[in-house]
Amino acid sequence: MAAAEATLSSCLEALLGSRSCANRVFEILELLQAEEEEIVLSAIRTCSRLFGAFLERGELFVGQLPPEDEPLPESYSAEEKYKIWMRQRYHSCVNCLVELMGHESFQVKESSLCTLMKFVELEAKYPLVKEEWSFNFPRELLKLVVKGLISTEEDSALLISNFQEYLEHDDVRFFAMKAVAENIGNVMQKTKEPLPVYQKNVFAFISSISMPSNENEIENFLVKHANQEEWKVLKLKEHKRAFERMWLGFLKHKLPSSLYKKVLVILHDSILPHMNEPTLMIDFLTVAYDIGGAISLLALNGLFVLILHHNLEYPDFYKKLYSLLDPSVFYVKYRARFFRLLDLFLSSSHLPSYLVAAFAKRLARLSLAAPPDALLMVIPFVCNLLRRHPSCKVLIHRPGGPEEMLADPYVMEEEDPLESRALESSLWEIQTLQSHYHPEVAKAATLINTALSETEDDLLELMELTSYEIFDRDVKKKASAVPLEFQRVTGLLGQKNDVLAEYFTLE
Numbered sequence: 001m002a003a004a005e006a007t008l009s010s011c012l013e014a015l016l017g018s019r020s021c022a023n024r025v026f027e028i029l030e031l032l033q034a035e036e037e038e039i040v041l042s043a044i045r046t047c048s049r050l051f052g053a054f055l056e057r058g059e060l061f062v063g064q065l066p067p068e069d070e071p072l073p074e075s076y077s078a079e080e081k082y083k084i085w086m087r088q089r090y091h092s093c094v095n096c097l098v099e100l101m102g103h104e105s106f107q108v109k110e111s112s113l114c115t116l117m118k119f120v121e122l123e124a125k126y127p128l129v130k131e132e133w134s135f136n137f138p139r140e141l142l143k144l145v146v147k148g149l150i151s152t153e154e155d156s157a158l159l160i161s162n163f164q165e166y167l168e169h170d171d172v173r174f175f176a177m178k179a180v181a182e183n184i185g186n187v188m189q190k191t192k193e194p195l196p197v198y199q200k201n202v203f204a205f206i207s208s209i210s211m212p213s214n215e216n217e218i219e220n221f222l223v224k225h226a227n228q229e230e231w232k233v234l235k236l237k238e239h240k241r242a243f244e245r246m247w248l249g250f251l252k253h254k255l256p257s258s259l260y261k262k263v264l265v266i267l268h269d270s271i272l273p274h275m276n277e278p279t280l281m282i283d284f285l286t287v288a289y290d291i292g293g294a295i296s297l298l299a300l301n302g303l304f305v306l307i308l309h310h311n312l313e314y315p316d317f318y319k320k321l322y323s324l325l326d327p328s329v330f331y332v333k334y335r336a337r338f339f340r341l342l343d344l345f346l347s348s349s350h351l352p353s354y355l356v357a358a359f360a361k362r363l364a365r366l367s368l369a370a371p372p373d374a375l376l377m378v379i380p381f382v383c384n385l386l387r388r389h390p391s392c393k394v395l396i397h398r399p400g401g402p403e404e405m406l407a408d409p410y411v412m413e414e415e416d417p418l419e420s421r422a423l424e425s426s427l428w429e430i431q432t433l434q435s436h437y438h439p440e441v442a443k444a445a446t447l448i449n450t451a452l453s454e455t456e457d458d459l460l461e462l463m464e465l466t467s468y469e470i471f472d473r474d475v476k477k478k479a480s481a482v483p484l485e486f487q488r489v490t491g492l493l494g495q496k497n498d499v500l501a502e503y504f505t506l507e
Helices: 002-017 019-031 037-057 078-100 106-125 139-149 157-162 170-188 196-206 236-251 257-274 278-291 293-309 317-323 335-345 353-369 372-388 390-395 428-435 439-449 467-476 499-503
Strands: none
Touching (some): 002 019, 002 037, 019 078, 078 106, 139 170, 139 196, 157 196, 170 196, 196 236, 196 257, 236 257, 257 278, 257 293, 278 293, 293 317, 293 335, 317 335, 317 353, 335 372, 353 372, 353 428, 372 390, 372 439
């Protein structure tokens, strides 16, 4: 280790001191590929100092780099040939650092990333390409960094989290989004099957991007330019276009189920508001809504935004929503979110009575097998539906009552609310819950025995209620004295007339 340190130190001093020692750069590049972690880290630091100094001093060729395997034309001067040669070594160093972003040691990965981003900043200040405009950004180098971050072979979430500080720069974020979109196109077009590791890395990267909400916020740049008036990075619309293209490129490919859920959780508040045309998400959301289960529940949020703000017309929307009501809705992780949205979709007073009655009846039937924490929310939920739609109160005030009903006409298996015959039925299930084992559920179910007030019950707290909270609340209750009827035991074998006492005695 000490010998390697000495070699690196002497190479750096020689290379910075004289061009005659240029070949010693190979010694540094060779140590970048050493097996010992400490030597690699030291070599990375040396490369950072060496090529950082070369960029600042203008020691690297500026312009289109000639192919390395072809002889240079005689038109180049000796100095130009030196700069071309040294830039080729710089190019080799960059490629090595990108490879080291996949090293088994996280310290090596982090050091490589920091060095590459230092080169990005320096190339922006001291461009290696001839400027055609009044601004310049080292896009090709950033593309290599992005490629190293969204690996196809290993989870890069931790390294991506370290990249967040660079994404705070508006120009880095803008060109990184473009680089991700291009990378997704190059990688995913080669396969029709999901690439779970790669797609997970891409999601970790793009979901962490924080977009500006207005143009005045676009002011933090890694690259400073004198004239930026026509620079696309200054335009919020261009940021949104890059953001939109990146997400659409990611979502047009088949995703693993776990990623589907993660995307849908953030879609309505972290993706749709930052798109130029949110309606482009209609296909993705409708496909997700048709999948069923938890994915359909999560797709509701995004659909709600498009229906409310972008005039989306979804055929048979309520029919599909009705079909989502099954016993699993009381146990899924996203139960509170689903019932909040269900409450919103059923809040309009213009909904037909048969539709509201079908939802109320289906919820009542499902409540027979629901846990107490769900019942304490479902019962008031059904009562709120009856308050909003008085024509549905026939379900609890049917002449003759459920006792005279020979059979329940409601068809639970019917997928179409119109054909379910809910309005011909009654909410006998709520009456049945008045005999529930949990006293709070039984008490809540007695609400239908009295005239319902016009004021709706607040469901927000009840939607978040869990069985643990109910249990904790029950345990902390202070019970009053409970009268008990019992006979005192007169002996070890019980009372005198006991069967045991008749046949056995203790002597």
